Amino acid sequence: GQQVKQSSPSLTVQEGGILILNCDYENDMFDYFAWYKKYPDNSPTLLISVRSNVDKREDGRFTVFLNKSGKHFSLHITASQPEDTAVYLCAAGATGGNNKLTFGQGTVLSVIP
Template structure:
């Protein structure tokens, strides 16, 4: 059973507009959530994380929102830039499982100039 799901395989936005990437999870034991970005032929790089005791965390153009009751989180990128075009992975961890990361399938974001 897949505990972290990203239901949108792809998203296309215009430069300067907002990009919203979504992620759903099923395991209520998850206590941290992370977003990674991956360019082709490179490994994933860490973007931002949020603790389950918070509902928002912001870092520059990137903001992550967590809705625990809905088991849903989203990553907002404002304003979007062409260099943001990449695959974005949502990941979650639970202290009870040694805090190992469980990943979603990824969403390909394309930002058009």
């Protein structure tokens, strides 16, 4: 089964708005959680990540929240911009497990000017 799931295949938001991307996971051993961003015809690049010893990490307009008991983490983007339009992939891994990451299916985000 899918160990890491993104519930929304796509999301559209008006420029300037706040948006939330969600990711659920199943493996209790996961202790590293990340969001990757992918533009069309480009490769995924790491946007933000967090380890399980904290429940939140902020980097500019991007914040990742971790809810370990609920096996859920999310990406919040504030003041959304057209340049945020991309595919967002969540990923999770167990740091004792050869650094292997399991990716979600991706959410296609469109920010409308």
